[in-house]
Amino acid sequence: MALKIYNTLMQTREDFKPLRPDHVGMYVCGVTVYDLCHIGHARSAIVFDTIYRYLQAKGYTVDYVKNFTDIDDKIINRANKEGLTTSQVSEKYIEEYYKDMDRLGLKKPTHEPRATMHINDIILFIKGLIANGHAYESGGDVYYAVRSFEGYGKLSGKNIEELEAGARVEPGEAKKDPLDFALWKKSKPGEPSWESPWGDGRPGWHIECSAMSTCYLGQSFDIHGGGMDLIFPHHENEIAQTEGLTKTPFVRYWIHNGFVQINKEKMSKSTGNFFTIREILDRYEPQALRLFVLMHHYRSPIDFSDQSLKEAEKALYRGYSSLRLIQYLPVKGKPVLSPDKMNSFTEKISGFEKGFYDAMDDDFNTAGALSCLFDTLHLLNTYLRDSTLSPDQEAVKKLHGFMKSAADILGVFDSDPQVFLTSRKDKRLAVLGITAGEIEQAIARRASLRREKKFKEADGIRSEMLGRGIAIMDTAGGTLWDIADE
């Protein structure tokens, strides 16, 4: 099955056909670095990271560009407030950004350009737009003449006449038309500025993405992504700028992710209902956040809550617990299963594998893909349960191989199970204020009581430990312990 992508521009799913075979150019709008990232940024980052990984898994060489907006009003305000320079502010938050993204396990994009590193490209871009009549200078500012671009509104489905009614002009602006937007802003005294043919100033927000995307990916490229809220005006304006200059179709597939909501309301900095990535990662496993995001379709809004994070985390632990047992699968010796059963084991894995890739091909349906992953874990458990069954090498290899590829694409279940579970235990033990040594001692005491058939006392120890957050489990292979559910 071929990859299908929902294209915002066409408002429908289309077969994905990149400009060049085996190669994909992808640009994703990054963050404005004036503060810590919140989980809305995390969602977007996780979604496009997964798309990036999947395209690579399909064999494409992907040029993935994700920018930093490092000059902007918000950064200037922040700098003034803290008595820093704008570049000190942006440097600081770029550093914080990387800390968060690393914890989320994001693959590095091919390029991560910053607006301030491309001022020249931006100026050239604007010069071109003035030269061909799409932009005009006005008192040190440069504006894009929206009405000069015929296709304006084609991405967001907006009608230029209706936009007119809602448009407003800020005092001091010298636009010819209220819809026009700034490409270059004259700098006020004390603001960071760059020399330009129109005097000292700085770029407007939209132009940097046009300049940087085409700089790295060419006049036309395959995928441009970002949050839903960027459709208008940001991406609409990018199209106007870029196609206005190049007279060539800009982007083939526009991909937009849905919002994170809290209590069914859009997460918003202004209303204060938001969580930063790090306050969530201090409480939950990064992979749990990732799993939570990927258990929903990327275009749907998702409602964030402690309950849903806890659920994702439980599913994560359960999966890792099964995964850990793969190494105990008897791989030596001949299959004990009848050929029929052996075939059905292998066939089932093939079925899950196909289901996984079909789902991913269907507009990156990670939720559907994950169900195949859980099905596979379930099959594994079924298998492990019956110790008389020993699958042959081939089948185990197949299961293992599929799990690994799927985990690498989704970025969940891709850690070493033993390491993952141990680190979880260590972290939780510290919180619970108990050591592994204490637990082992309790288990030893309990074991001798059990040998003496003093079950009541033995159970007492178990419930005491449970009270302290430790679950004790007797298995055929000995007594194990784990962190108890809350």
Add this chain to the structure above:
RNA sequence: GGCGGCAUAGCCAAGUGGUAAGGCAGCGGUCUGCAAAACCGUUAUCUCCGGUUCAAAUCCGGAUGCCGCCUCCA
């Protein structure tokens, strides 16, 4: 006011024509000294009304409710 989206079991959620994945929780059972884990079984006719079709959660029309964009925003 304009444009767009969503409504599926107790909760979350996938599913764009052929009688409903998966996760979390629950219930019954197997296993266990008892538990836990795991396994087996079980829990929905898809907001409502009308239409198209041999056949609709899926297409069309209408109603109700919720949300987003139209201003900086992932």
